[in-house]
Amino acid sequence: MQVRLQTQNTYRGIVDCMVKTYRHESLLGFFKGMSFPIASIAVVNSVLFGVYSNTLLVLTATSHQERRAQPPSYTHVFIAGCTGGFLQAYCLAPFDLIKVRLQNQTEPRAQPGSPPPQYRGPVHCAASIFQEEGPRGLFRGAWALTLRDTPTLGIYFATYEWLCRQSTPDGQNPSSATVLVAGGFAGITSWVTATPLDVIKSRMQMAGLKQREYQGMLDCMVSSARQEGLGVFFRGLTINSARAFPVNAVTFLSYEYLLHSWG
Ligand SMILES: CN(C)C(=N)NCCC[C@H](N)C(=O)O
Numbered sequence: 001m002q003v004r005l006q007t008q009n010t011y012r013g014i015v016d017c018m019v020k021t022y023r024h025e026s027l028l029g030f031f032k033g034m035s036f037p038i039a040s041i042a043v044v045n046s047v048l049f050g051v052y053s054n055t056l057l058v059l060t061a062t063s064h065q066e067r068r069a070q071p072p073s074y075t076h077v078f079i080a081g082c083t084g085g086f087l088q089a090y091c092l093a094p095f096d097l098i099k100v101r102l103q104n105q106t107e108p109r110a111q112p113g114s115p116p117p118q119y120r121g122p123v124h125c126a127a128s129i130f131q132e133e134g135p136r137g138l139f140r141g142a143w144a145l146t147l148r149d150t151p152t153l154g155i156y157f158a159t160y161e162w163l164c165r166q167s168t169p170d171g172q173n174p175s176s177a178t179v180l181v182a183g184g185f186a187g188i189t190s191w192v193t194a195t196p197l198d199v200i201k202s203r204m205q206m207a208g209l210k211q212r213e214y215q216g217m218l219d220c221m222v223s224s225a226r227q228e229g230l231g232v233f234f235r236g237l238t239i240n241s242a243r244a245f246p247v248n249a250v251t252f253l254s255y256e257y258l259l260h261s262w263g
Contacts, residue, residue, distance in 0.1 A: 003103040006199045006235045007206050009228070014238060024106060040095035047091050049255050052084035052157060064259045069171050077161045078154040085153025086146060093142040098125050100141075100205045144201035144217055148194050156190035160252060179256050180249040187248025191240040196233035198240065199224070 011017040053064065059080060060072045072080075102125055105117045119125035129137045163182035164174040174182065191198075200220050207213050207220070214220040224232045 003100050003202055003236075005239070006202045007100075007104060021106075040092065044088050044092045044095070045251065048084045048088040048153065050084075051087050052080050052153075053259075055080035055083045068173060071161075071165065074158050074161065078158045081157030082150050082154035084157075085149040085151070088153070089146040089149040090139075090142065092149075093145055094126070094138040096145060096201075097129070097138060097140055097205050098122050100202050101125055101129070104206055140207070141201050141205035144197055144204050147217075148197035148201055152190045152194040155193055156186050156248075159189045160186035173260075174256070176253060179253050183252025184245035184249035186252070187244035188241045190248075191244040192237065195235075195237045195240055199233055199235055 005011055005014065005017055011020065056067075056072055056076060057063065059076045060067070060070075062070055062072070102119055102122065105119060119128060126138065129140075133140065160182050163185055164178055167178045167182075168174040200217060203220050203224060204214065204217065212223075214223065
């Protein structure tokens with residue numbers, strides 16, 4: 001839904017987008033382009049959390065266990081988060097591009113007699129982009145994605161650390177409830193700050209297809225704001241924030257659990 005709201009001007013809001021998707025594409029329309037992002041979550045999160053933990057280890061020279069007694073500074077947490085965000089953006093770029101292209105296909109499933117959709121599935125989508133736009137085509141919008149993820153993942157980890165420390169006595173590990181709430185709010189905070197660049201990223205990824213071609217990111221920002229007003233930068237904010245809470249609550253709980261069980 002969020003990808004369509006950000007890149008297409010045919011919807012009046014979330015409810016209108018849901019109703020039109022259901023009428024035109026049935027329930028299947030809500031699950032388009034989902035298999036690839038699900039497959040990519042494990043890879044992308046391992047890169048993000050692995051780089052974050054190791055950067056923090058280098059910056060503070062303390063292991064995860066020692067960090068409860070000697071908490072890292074927020075500057076170190078922010079730098080480690082930005083480093084993780086920067087590197088994960090490059091792993092995420094091709095998966096995210098395929099998701100955006102598939103989710104923007106509004107044709108119902110292929111039916112006899114009707115023209116087939118441009119992409120028949122994630123593998124066909126990746127192969128078509130590779131053939132038509134070359135290997136660099138798979139990284140379309142990667143710059144906007146990097147600019148979106150580098151600072152916002154710094155904010156993500158700093159918010160998580162701050163919320164955990166506010167509700168945990170010094171030297172103790174945060175409880176599971178604290179981890180869930182802090183992780184959920186860290187997700188929302190990061191998505192609120194990331195949404196303006198998320199809109200630009202999605203539009204750059206669709207450029208030349210349903211979207212007009214842009215000269216670059218700045219051109220995309222200026223022409224989107226001129227044509228649709230500043231509100232365009234907040235499209236998809238409600239959906240992004242609503243999904244961010246449960247997703248990131250569970251992500252941080254799994255991360256803390258794995259770190260404890262590996263000692
Ligand atoms: C671009 N932003 C804000 C983030 N990547 N934030 C971190 C959350 C990551 C999580 N997989 C999610 O999709 O919510």
